[in-house]
Amino acid sequence: MTAEKTDAIVLRAVGWSETSLIVTLLTRDFGKVSALAKGARRPKSPFEAALDLLCRCRIVFLPKSGDVLDLLTEAKLMRQFRNRTQRLKNLYAAYYVAELLRELIDHGQPQADVYHLADETLLKLEQDAQVDGVLLQFEMSLLKLLGHQPSMTRCVGCDTPLLDEGPVHFGLLVSGVLCDRCVAGQRQVIRMRGESRKIFTLLSEESDWESGWLTIPDLVRGECRAIIQRYLTVHFDRQWQLHRYLEDLAR
Ligand SMILES: [Zn+2]
Incomplete structure (x- = not known):
């Protein structure tokens, strides 16, 4: 699977485990994406504040086939909802x-x-x-x-x-x-x-x-x-x- 890059708006973020989130994103190029963000709930998360509700961010994700969640590997904050x-x-x-x-x-x-x-x-x-x-x-x-x-x-x-x-x-x-x-x-x-x-x-x-x-x-x-x-x-x-x-x- 090749990694995909696009812009996204965070529509939902829910806890999946102590350290991970499942995020629902509206992306510019792939419609709606549901992805697992591993480590997103750690104090020093690689995603920082980019996965808060309504944030616009630039993401990199690995699409998975079937019912498996995609894997979010990067999210860089572009704009928070203020x-x-x-x-x-x-x-x-x-x-x-x-x-x-x-x-x-x-x-x-x-x-x-x-x-x-x-x-x-x-x-x-x-x-x-x-x-x-x-x-x-x-x-x-x-x-x-x-x-x-x-x-x-x-x-x-x-x-x-x-x-x-x-x-x-x-x-x-x-x-x-x-x-x-x-x-x-x-x-x-x-x-x-x-x-x-x-x-x-x-x-x-x-x-x-x-x-x-x-x-x-x-x-x-x-x-x-x-x-x-x-x-x-x-x-x-x-x-x-x-x-x-x-x-x-x-x-
Ligand atoms: Zn009529």
């Missing part, structure tokens, strides 16, 4: 970014775009950003890159463009907006304000997520958060740990 805002919400949002990536990215599927999106999002969350805007931009971009983007402009039932700017039905199970005809008999449908749909539409059309920061108007901030969280829960059929923490802070 929450300059001191706000808990920015920190929870960053943990949530790690949770989404950990669960939605496959092992060994190179996705450089996802890596750059994650890196960019963490940089924004270190600063004084509107967390709801940054998160929604991240969630929608990630869904798009992974091919799970909901349809916001055309009815998912009959493909009719929905031009009315008023409230609209959004089908969580069918992943998109529904016209008045197609909504009949559908389960898990919620109402979405026109203003919210405008934001979701903008995010689904935007080709370059690096361009600018999104600020969601106060009027629909809560609704946009609620919609994306319910969509992620229903669409992937799972509860997201950090949703609860982010909701608690919003109260």
Whole structure:
């Protein structure tokens, strides 16, 4: 096995033995990697602080075949997550970014775009950003890159463009907006304000997520958060740990 080099973001680090860690990394060139870091818990670890949660580091690892963990041989710290805002919400949002990536990215599927999106999002969350805007931009971009983007402009039932700017039905199970005809008999449908749909539409059309920061108007901030969280829960059929923490802070 030849050693591979790449950049990585630490999505999780758990103790494996008294001296070793198992780390889950989002890499730029190899998708998600789970690797054993021998000696990482020793006082004078060869990895130093590079394997703390959300660190970006340059790594060298030996890929193993089958169910065996890869072996991490080097990790050099490039950047720690520094929450300059001191706000808990920015920190929870960053943990949530790690949770989404950990669960939605496959092992060994190179996705450089996802890596750059994650890196960019963490940089924004270190600063004084509107967390709801940054998160929604991240969630929608990630869904798009992974091919799970909901349809916001055309009815998912009959493909009719929905031009009315008023409230609209959004089908969580069918992943998109529904016209008045197609909504009949559908389960898990919620109402979405026109203003919210405008934001979701903008995010689904935007080709370059690096361009600018999104600020969601106060009027629909809560609704946009609620919609994306319910969509992620229903669409992937799972509860997201950090949703609860982010909701608690919003109260
Ligand atoms: Zn329809």
